[in-house]
Amino acid sequence: MKLLYFALFRARIGRGEEELAPPAEVKTVGGLVDWLAQRGPGYRAALADRRLVRVAVNQDYVDFDHPLAANDEVALFPPVTGG
Amino acid sequence: MIRVQREDFDPGAEMAALTRDRHDIGGVACFVGLVRDMAGDRPIRAMTLEHYPGMTEKKLGEIEAEAHRRWPLQASLMIHRFGRLDPGDRIVLVVTASAHRQAALESCQFLIDWLKTEAPFWKLEETPEGGEWVSARDSDESAKKRWL
Numbered sequence: 001m002k003l004l005y006f007a008l009f010r011a012r013i014g015r016g017e018e019e020l021a022p023p024a025e026v027k028t029v030g031g032l033v034d035w036l037a038q039r040g041p042g043y044r045a046a047l048a049d050r051r052l053v054r055v056a057v058n059q060d061y062v063d064f065d066h067p068l069a070a071n072d073e074v075a076l077f078p079p080v081t082g083g
Numbered sequence: 084m085i086r087v088q089r090e091d092f093d094p095g096a097e098m099a100a101l102t103r104d105r106h107d108i109g110g111v112a113c114f115v116g117l118v119r120d121m122a123g124d125r126p127i128r129a130m131t132l133e134h135y136p137g138m139t140e141k142k143l144g145e146i147e148a149e150a151h152r153r154w155p156l157q158a159s160l161m162i163h164r165f166g167r168l169d170p171g172d173r174i175v176l177v178v179t180a181s182a183h184r185q186a187a188l189e190s191c192q193f194l195i196d197w198l199k200t201e202a203p204f205w206k207l208e209e210t211p212e213g214g215e216w217v218s219a220r221d222s223d224e225s226a227k228k229r230w231l
Contacts, residue, residue, distance in 0.1 A: 007205035079218075081218070082206070083202070
């Protein structure tokens with residue numbers, strides 16, 4: 001699974017992307033966020049407030065109950081601030 | 084049309100190009116977003132815009148298509164810059180063209196309101212205390228909700 005992190009999340013996690021294979025019990029976006037948050041202090045800090053976590057799967061916004069597939073591109077980022 | 088680019092743009096030239104040799108356009112609306120030198124009461128020295136290449140173009144294309152579904156538009160253009168920008172620099176351009184003013188004006192506001200909450204861009208402001216990621220504003224979300 002390809003993970004992408006942007007903006008504050010990239011800064012806190014310390015990288016912009018990585019390939020990860022979450023365990024089989026991670027079936028949804030919410031499960032992935034929970035699993036990632038336990039990978040270290042940077043992840044935990046980035047993902048602490050779930051209301052401020054936006055997720056895109058294959059470049060479309062999804063909710064936390066969205067199911068995941070092994071070859072998905074999953075991006076995590078704070079609420080957008082363009083314009 | 085959608086463009087995501089590091090370079091500056093010329094709003095007048097873009098508007099002229101969009102309407103060149105067109106005799107069906109009666110009104111053109113334009114929004115240009117600029118970098119301010121203050122965020123509340125904090126001075127801003129510069130700002131860096133980060134985006135999600137691929138998804139940015141996809142979301143902007145969807146937003147533009149939605150505007151064309153809702154209003155009878157003859158032409159439209161959205162340009163959004165990324166990279167490091169100084170106060171006074173242009174960030175974003177939205178141009179809409181229609182036979183009459185109402186569709187052009189309304190769709191222009193719709194596009195910038197939706198862009199601000201949907202397009203994956205993030206601003207990092209350089210303040211005297213260091214770099215600070217801009218927080219999303221509730222007012223942007225409520226501006227978008229007007230169009231739901």
